[in-house]
Amino acid sequence: MLERLTSVRPARPRRRPVPRQTDISPRRRWIVMIALAAGGFAIGTTEFVSMGLLPLIAQDFGVTEDRAGLIISAYALGVVVGAPTITALSGRMPRRRLLLLLMGAFFLGHLLAVFADSYPTLIVARIIAGLPHGAYFSVAGLSAASMSPPGKRGQAVAFIGMGLSVATVAGVPAAQALGQAFGWPAAYLLVAAIAVATVVALWFLMPHMSEMPPTSVRTELGALGRSQVWLTLALGAVGFGGMFAVYTYITWTMTERAGLDVSWMWLVLLAYGVGSVGGQWLGGVIADRNLEIGILFSLVMIGVVLVGFYFTSTNVVIGTINFGLIGFFGSSLTPTLQVRLMDVAGDAQTLAASLNHSALNLANAGGAALGGAVIAAGFGYAAPALAGAGLAVAAILVWFPTVYLRARSARTPS
Template sequence: MKDRLRSARTVVPSRRPRPRQTEISERRRIIVMVALALGGFAIGTTEFVSMGLLPLIAQDFGIEENQAGHVISAYALGVVVGAPVITALTGLVPRRRLLLLLMVAFTAGHVIAALADNYALLMAARFLAGLPHGAYFSVAGLSAASMAPPGQRGRAVAFIGMGLSVATVAGVPAAQALGQAFGWSAAYLLVAVLGLATFIALWFLMPHMTRMAPTSALTELGALSRSQVWLTLGIGTVGFGGMFAVYTYISWTMTDPGRAGIDIGWMWLVLMAYGVGSVLGNWFGGRLADRNLEYGILFALVMVAVVLTAFYFSSVHPVAGTLNFAFIGFFGASLVPSLQIRLMDVAGDAQTLAAALNHSALNLANAGGAALGGAVIAAGLGYSAPALAGAGLAVAAIAIWFPAVWLRRRARIR
């Protein structure tokens, strides 16, 4: 009997333990980063696809389109709330496990959204889906930086962000087409499938992040006491507002008979140009961050101000306006890796919360930029005027950059 039990135990295969991050090869590291970027692709798809689904949602629930637009606000609110709260309270959770839990919540939110039969449930589902957004990018970016070879942190963080940029080129159009063909819920179901695919990939590929020490909630909240964290967040919130001031109203700007006057049927090409610019800009921004972090931020902000100003004039021509819009995406995306790395550097032991707050800042920039652009248009200044207002925001961000760099250098000298 004992021999039979012993032989049975030898037949049952034991679970193969996941390797530590120090035990994986360079090839395995790149594959892991692709899996992490897939999560960014899913998040990027859901962040932008709702804008094109609003007419379908409004028609399905019998509400006005401006009320349907609250599903975008609900998601953004989830990001703003979830980023600091989740990262502050999960400092003791192993990073691999946390990434898996975040993908579970993200996927569940989209399954509920796809099955929602009333507006209130859809709003709640969008809020739930937004909660893991900032925390995922924070933990994924820090994990990528922790695994990266010396001198390649910026490129590693940019690689994770590449998933979001690629989503604007491929994921959003695919989900949009699916929503148009089979109803808005099909688009959210596609995102749920992407979330599930990310979970499966991370389950089998993600190593244990043994170099990422656990932190307490008190330690993470310590980031809020650092002036450099607030200054960096200020640069991102103000500097990115200009891009969203233009992006939010780009359809009206480019189809306005008094400006470019292109046919609405060609707007997909304009948006794709922005997406391609974002992909290339994200790649460029990673190398910019590795070359010179502080001056990389300044260069990106200056160029954002330049291309936004140029868009005010080029938006009268369909080709020039489209190319200029691509450059807005390029230089805007090139700013993200540098800001993320700077937050990691100035946050001390509270890197997770600081990195997550970067995405809260970007969503505040989204809301603030859209509000500013709307106010400028409502004042009768035209659909191209938000570009000049956005350029002003980029200049304001540059004004924040100077004291931020000066104070940081002064602290090092001491």
């Protein structure tokens, strides 16, 4: 009798099975997309708040302005290296599991940044934090597109990118305020907390992406053999650089040139964030309506508002509004390029989509370096805007052969 009683063990609670993407309701799909966008919110906060914290970091570690700007380049380097490497090697991994691992690595990078006691350690932390960036946006965007109704791919991709844009409205100003009040590590601590919340949300909400078949390294690398993929990446790497040439040094521009008190910089960043949210929405709409013309429109307007910023950056109010327009038209370019890569990459969409973020972060690093070089040459804090406008013009020149070659290929019988 005693043996029978001791042999009876309480039943373990069974884990609720994770549903497939085809089994979830439209309401659950929207909740999942919000959770995915939360990861974009964390990434957007860290990517942009660092630029506003450069003076504090430079002062804390005793480095110059241009050397402090290397933390921007370090993060971008992590994105450029991590995006293609991770997506190419993880093609057979279930998308749900990959998203959880990516956001977990993002958290660890920020934890290291919080406790960085030297400038080289902070550089390493920023590289680690940047590694999951492109792969996360690639897998999250493709997952959203896979779950979206027909004809709504662009808007689904833009919704995930909206997390990054909303970060510039709420996350960046909040992190900037924390950094100003308690020191720059507080800003990275906030990002780490958002990353943990995202992991928890995805664990409970993300379905199995059963409609996204696994791919091999060879299949993903096939994207590199497509000329249209490279031309689309060139549009982003060149055309997006002007925005970062201005954004990286915006704190010095508005305080030294326009005379703004540094305590009001959060309002300048907020204006950019509001513009960025609207730009993401616009980019999703035009991607679903007329993709090629939408890309050209964004590039032209980026050039126009950058030239405008050169002349308006002496005035606090008008310069802030103009900076918001830079965010608006710059962000409208992101979803259009992402959808174009989906269209031209064939079966290698994951790698191609991640390469988009590599290209945009090359623009980040290149724009920051270009802006720093122009300032170091003595041309002043407004000059990066004109250099950035030149990059927009160069991207427009790339757009014409890109569209022509694709149209000619479509007319050529196979």
